[in-house]
Amino acid sequence: MRDIIKNEWYYLIRNRVLQIVSIGFIFILSLAVYLGEIQSDNQRKQYDVSKKQLRDSWESLDSISPHGAAHYGTYVFKPTNLLSSLDEGINSVAGNVLRVEGHVQNEIVYSESSQMQAVSKFGKLKSSLLLQYVLPLFLLFLAFNSVSSEKQSGRLKLLVLQGERPVKLIMGKVISVWLYGIILMIATVVVHFILNFSTFSTEMAGRLLFFCLSYGMYYFIVSGLTVYFSARWKNATVALTSMLGIWILWTIFLPSIVLSTVDNWHKLPSRNTFQTAMKEDRSKGIDGHNPKDERGEKLKEETLKKYGVDSLIQLPINFDGIRMQADEEYGNKVWDKHFGGLRSVLEKQKKCYQIAGTISPFIALQNTSMGFSGTDNFHHQEFLIQVEDYRRRFIKSLNDEHAFGGSKTGDWSWYAQNDFFKSIPDYEYYSQSLSTVLPNYFLDFIVLIAWTTIVGLLLFFGIKNMRIV
């Protein structure tokens, strides 16, 4: 087998056209990583400047009531992801800015794609674009006549007569084409590693390993299937056109058809319906700004009883802060219910999409590529949950200061000091560890492994009764 692979490689290396194409490919892949890196770096700088500017505004707050500060609020920007220079995923459509304030849980806004007219349906020139769409096509062109040309020249017959097993020959061809894809992919990863040497971590290495594994499996599927067609079909053109048809189906048709269909199966509510339902549920709770609210009255009685006093004036604390925190906590429950519902629909959609990998391994590849790059919807949702957790801690600190900082009920002119505002920590994003991310892509991995096994079996058993002339 090793000799067959070696021989195939000699043939590939000697081919002048392939040499030029390979150099061109490595160049464009490196360029894609490099440009992706510059773009991510620019965005990172923009992120740092924006974050600092708004933090400075927050830290300069003085002589303002804690509740005034809750309305003033702060903003959280979505940071660039670990490997976003390799695969941008949903970053350009998902929004970048989230307002954090009292009473309201805002949505993430200002996506990059909303800031200009349409340019590219398939996103920016990231390595993933070339590795997912272009490289498999290239492998397909390398493999489609690998066996049929041997048949036509009579070499295959000669080799078999010399005692070589056809399966071995075919597997050798598959592996040599597959290795070509793997080398180009590794070249991409190496360039990425060189450009990110200073920030490279074991976490990134782990993610890259799984990233490469999923691409490796996909390349084997494409190479194996094309070589199989080349061996089965009499004519190389038929092998090429069949595989092209499959490629078009897998990469162009199915992903968008499946996602559109899944979107119809598990429907997301319209913004208006969603907000009306949230507003209705929210109205059943305490109104933090309305002292005459019934539920607020009940809380008042409980607080008076707790402190053993008869009126709000006698309270050693500021009841307004307690009422507003109760309002927040009720709002949090409403948020959990409704946004939890949204997330559950999105999870169902994702699950269906992952299952669709059984008809198109490209879907599984796309999922794992985005996932291990940290740019998919799972990571996005995790970011939104982290921000909401931060919002709750942020608002609670302000309400607690309002309630227990030294003011009395009804005293809205009591101001917290600058030190207090400075003491509230800024938002920090914690990227998910690989161990928490892996279970999300278990299904995609199973799908890719299943496809790899099926193609392997097809090559092993399907070739046995192949005609060698």
Added chain:
Amino acid sequence: MRNLSTFLYEWKHFVRSPFKVIAFLMFLLAAIYGLHNGAKLYKTQLVEIDTIKQKIEKDREENIAFYEAGEKGPKDKLWIDITKPFWAIWLGKTYLFKSPSPGLVYSTGESEQYGFYKQVSIWASTMDSDMTKEIANPERLQIGMLDFSFALLYLLPLLLMILLYNLRSSEAEENFLMLIQVQAASINSWLLSRVIFYMLLTLLSVIILLVYGAMLTGVFSSNSSIFNNLFLYSLLYLVFWGGIYYLILRNGRLIINNTLKMVGIWLLFTFVIPAISLQWISIRKPVNYMVDYIEASRDETRDLYDLPDSIILDRLNILFSEPLKGSEEEKEAKIRKVKRVAFAALANELIKNKVESIEIENESKNHSVRTTYFFSPVTFFQNCFNKVSYSHYDDYRQFREDIQYLIDKQIKVLLKDSWNEVIVDKDKYIDYTKELVKVD
């Protein structure tokens, strides 16, 4: 006559090639699916707008009932006084809708990136969070909806490639070319006739699909120029790809080489060039985190509350063509009464200036996109399709401009009526609900 016989032979070739027939049917299916996706989005938006309009109507009926009963507003909200212009307008709920074009059936464009309705108030801005897209799966948005324009832009060149890939080269490989030259006089015109046959076949299917799409959303009854323009762009796009493929076929002798070249060109025009263009624009003009807007709408607006009344009054007089009238004492007393609206007016000016600079920045990105048109035809046609279906960035910018116009109008009317202490009755209320939604 010779062309006709070439066409007839080509038709036989076509129907006897299962690969080509399947590809053709798949294209038709994908395009029909895309048309239905577009029509569904069109209908969903119409239903959503209708739901909101019904709710507004119901709320307005309740408000009119307050006037008829001589009440000042809901009994549990005693601070509301519907006879005052502020509350009358506030409760009147002014909405502006971007009604979907029936052309959405052909191209959903950027309609999923932006909101299509907006409640206009004196505190509203065109960059508010409710101006963002509908609730959607971001992964679906990233992959993109399979609409008719997707089928045209990406699948049509593929279909054409499948239909044409072996023309001339299969005869060349089988050494039939000399024989054909004897029969057809010119190989090139024979090849051209065959290419034209497939282009006509594709064009005919596109026309049928366009008509089918038009029937789904009533394009002909509302705006037939959508159909005409889309037909024209589709024709140009088809000629563009047909021309490129013809040149490849004319100069190539091997099926495999021709296929490689065709796929290469397709990848270059549909994937690589637009992706490089987007990356280039993104590096030159990175994503805007809107910090200037945030600071204007939050910090600078907050600073307005510290301004003395006299300065507020001066600024208002500069802002509006009709000066606020009255003696100095009257003005001093009145400015206190209209302070809420006055702050909104000044904040609106601040925010408007920032929004303008954001729009200029976005426009410079769009300008960069337009400079790529001459080497990125797919981007050009994509934007043409979006324009035809009124789902282009510019259509949403126009929508934002209309919203801003209504915000300005509402502030002006409210300030004037509050200053003049207008008492709002039922007729005045109805007048508000009609006037404040009119974009002149």
